[in-house]
Amino acid sequence: MKPFAYHQPDQIPDAAKLLTSIEDSKLVAGGMTLIPTLKQRLANPAALIDLSKLPGLKGISDGAAITIGAMTPHAEVAASKLVQAKIPALAALASMIGDPAVRSRGTIGGSVANNDPAADYPAGVLGLGATIVTSAREILADKFFLGLFETALQSGEIITAIRFPLPLKAGYAKFKAPASRYALVGVFVAKFADGVRVAVTGAGPGVFRVPPMEQALSQNFDPSAIAAIKIDTDGLTSDIHAEADYRAHLVTVMAKRAVDAALG
Numbered sequence: 001m002k003p004f005a006y007h008q009p010d011q012i013p014d015a016a017k018l019l020t021s022i023e024d025s026k027l028v029a030g031g032m033t034l035i036p037t038l039k040q041r042l043a044n045p046a047a048l049i050d051l052s053k054l055p056g057l058k059g060i061s062d063g064a065a066i067t068i069g070a071m072t073p074h075a076e077v078a079a080s081k082l083v084q085a086k087i088p089a090l091a092a093l094a095s096m097i098g099d100p101a102v103r104s105r106g107t108i109g110g111s112v113a114n115n116d117p118a119a120d121y122p123a124g125v126l127g128l129g130a131t132i133v134t135s136a137r138e139i140l141a142d143k144f145f146l147g148l149f150e151t152a153l154q155s156g157e158i159i160t161a162i163r164f165p166l167p168l169k170a171g172y173a174k175f176k177a178p179a180s181r182y183a184l185v186g187v188f189v190a191k192f193a194d195g196v197r198v199a200v201t202g203a204g205p206g207v208f209r210v211p212p213m214e215q216a217l218s219q220n221f222d223p224s225a226i227a228a229i230k231i232d233t234d235g236l237t238s239d240i241h242a243e244a245d246y247r248a249h250l251v252t253v254m255a256k257r258a259v260d261a262a263l264g
């Protein structure tokens with residue numbers, strides 16, 4: 001790891017100012033992704049700006065939607081009685097991330113900002129049509145995830161919270177890579193009064209929706225409605241873990257399981 005400066009601001013505007021004024025500076029939240037990257041010298045920032053002392057970024061609040069502060073660790077979302085009652089699929093998703101150490105340090109804001117193609121939260125955020133609240137604006141999930149580790153966040157922008165609308169029903173199913181527990185394929189399905197959303201993680205370079213499944217499930221919210229829908233392998237990932245055609249097959253299998261989970 002190369003030397004770097006360390007800042008621990010206690011106000012969001014100060015953190016945003018540091019981020020824009022110091023070239024090659026990086027925010028650090030739980031550090032679960034960033035610190036290993038520094039150790040492997042895949043990133044060599046001039047400064048780290050620690051978000052842990054910023055007020056109002058941690059915790060879960062109720063209302064017409066559930067709002068989760070960016071610095072809320074995965075374990076807190078998994079254990080939240082509120083999330084378990086209102087969006088049980090989201091609590092279940094958080095409980096499936098990594099291992100206990102990762103879940104107690106890693107944060108929802110860090111996961112969404114990082115946009116790893118195999119991460120779980122992007123599927124929940126896109127599947128539920130959530131809103132990403134930043135230090136500067138609000139961004140709809142449909143416009144936030146742009147591709148491999150790429151998001152709509154601009155320089156100096158800090159995620160402060162994610163706001164999740166409440167679905168009528170939702171479910172998440174993931175086929176894990178056994179060592180890391182990242183998603184080889186994960187599918188989040190959410191039913192709202194005006195239709196169904198289906199979001200897939202792990203299968204391609206970024207999270208994506210599956211309109212044919214959304215239409216079929218909007219007509220008939222049952223696993224049988226999507227059993228015959230095959231995903232095109234074009235653009236899906238082939239790597240040491242799985243070929244694209246295997247991932248395509250898993251999307252249908254996991255989507256059916258997610259609907260089953262939503263139906264309880």
Ligand SMILES: Cc1cc2nc3c(=O)[nH]c(=O)nc-3n(C[C@H](O)[C@H](O)[C@H](O)COP(=O)(O)OP(=O)(O)OC[C@H]3O[C@@H](n4cnc5c(N)ncnc54)[C@H](O)[C@@H]3O)c2cc1C
Pocket residue numbers: 026027028029030031032033034035051070071096097098099102105106107108109110111113114116118119120121153157158159160180181182183
């Ligand atoms: C062994 C292991 C297994 C894992 N398994 C899984 C898994 O199964 N599923 C899964 O989804 N994830 C998994 N992860 C990743 C884990 O969920 C991380 O916690 C997450 O990717 C990053 O969150 P963090 O809070 O640690 O962010 P950090 O590592 O601190 O930051 C990650 C990136 O996000 C940026 N960032 C952080 N917070 C903000 C913010 N509020 N606003 C803007 N930018 C921000 C940072 O600058 C950095 O670029 C695993 C990680 C490890 C080490």
